[in-house]
Amino acid sequence: MTTTAAPTRKATGERLPGVWNLGLxxxxxxxxxxxxxxxxxxxxxxxxxxxxxxxxxxxxxxxQGAGITASQLYVPAxxxxxxxxxSFQSLGISIAIxxxxxxxxxxxxxxxxxxxxxLGKIWLVLVTGVLETIALLIVGxxxxxxxxxxxxxxxxxxGWVFLLGLTGCALLGIAISSVPKSGRSATSVVVLPFLxxxxxxxxxxxxxxxxxxxxxxxALFPLKWMxxxxxxxxxxxxxxxxxxxxxxxxxxxxLVLGAWCIGGLLLCLGTFRWKSRRDG
Numbered sequence: 001m002t003t004t005a006a007p008t009r010k011a012t013g014e015r016l017p018g019v020w021n022l023g024l025x026x027x028x029x030x031x032x033x034x035x036x037x038x039x040x041x042x043x044x045x046x047x048x049x050x051x052x053x054x055x056x057x058x059x060x061x062x063x064q065g066a067g068i069t070a071s072q073l074y075v076p077a078x079x080x081x082x083x084x085x086x087s088f089q090s091l092g093i094s095i096a097i098x099x100x101x102x103x104x105x106x107x108x109x110x111x112x113x114x115x116x117x118x119l120g121k122i123w124l125v126l127v128t129g130v131l132e133t134i135a136l137l138i139v140g141x142x143x144x145x146x147x148x149x150x151x152x153x154x155x156x157x158x159g160w161v162f163l164l165g166l167t168g169c170a171l172l173g174i175a176i177s178s179v180p181k182s183g184r185s186a187t188s189v190v191v192l193p194f195l196x197x198x199x200x201x202x203x204x205x206x207x208x209x210x211x212x213x214x215x216x217x218x219a220l221f222p223l224k225w226m227x228x229x230x231x232x233x234x235x236x237x238x239x240x241x242x243x244x245x246x247x248x249x250x251x252x253x254x255l256v257l258g259a260w261c262i263g264g265l266l267l268c269l270g271t272f273r274w275k276s277r278r279d280g
Contacts, residue, residue: 019115020213022113026116026123028243030123036130039222051204053139056144057071067237073206076146076230079137080223081203081223082274083162084169086128086132088194089194092172092186095174096180096182097098099274100276104274108275121170136267149233161257168222168257200218201224203223225257228249232248
């Protein structure tokens with residue numbers, strides 16, 4: 001009796017799924033898992049909105065000489081913080097937990113290219129970042145009289161600040177996920193530097209009230225420049241007086257955020273691990 005082997009993909013001419021297609025499927029899986037965790041969804045989207053409401057309610061006076069109210073000043077700052085929250089904080093914690101639970105170790109033993117895993121995470125932070133930004137813009141325009149840009153140039157500026165900031169912060173989140181020794185310690189390791197950055201980057205406290213050494217320290221990281229770029233998009237030109245150089249400095253913003261994208265990628269390549277330290 002003669003047996004015939006089943007035709008292989010190569011023999012039948014069937015193409016294997018590409019990395020981008022697999023990345024889209026992985027991203028859809030990541031999003032389904034995210035939205036199934038209702039508590040995490042509520043916290044992710046409600047946290048910046050609640051803080052915007054609190055700070056805008058406490059500090060509601062006009063900003064002298066800037067032609068805006070303090071509440072308007074908080075809207076772009078909280079958008080920037082929301083972008084970093086959905087990228088840096090989210091990935092830093094979730095990847096550390098997945099590593100501790102040996103999810104990454106199992107994935108590394110499958111035929112799936114490693115890049116597919118990271119593409120899935122990128123889709124996750126991109127979609128959640130866009131949704132959170134939309135929610136904050138709705139709150140800002142409805143309750144705090146923030147005007148949406150009326151020209152294409154401003155929206156293009158918003159686009160590259162958003163994408164560069166999200167990419168740089170996401171790469172930093174992947175890199176810092178290797179720092180915690182366990183999934184349990186990930187939250188404290190990631191949240192603390194993020195909280196400090198929010199205070200020294202002009203999110204909660206106006207930059208013209210911060211001491212110089214804090215401003216210089218904050219200027220080393222992407223959050224400060226994201227805040228500044230988004231202020232330039234959503235606030236009037238009269239608000240430039242609040243900046244240290246009386247200018248939005250778009251060129252420097254692009255340079256710093258671009259540098260963090262490159263530096264974050266190098267950090268990921270040099271530090272990322274598929275196994276936890278306890279696994280050797």
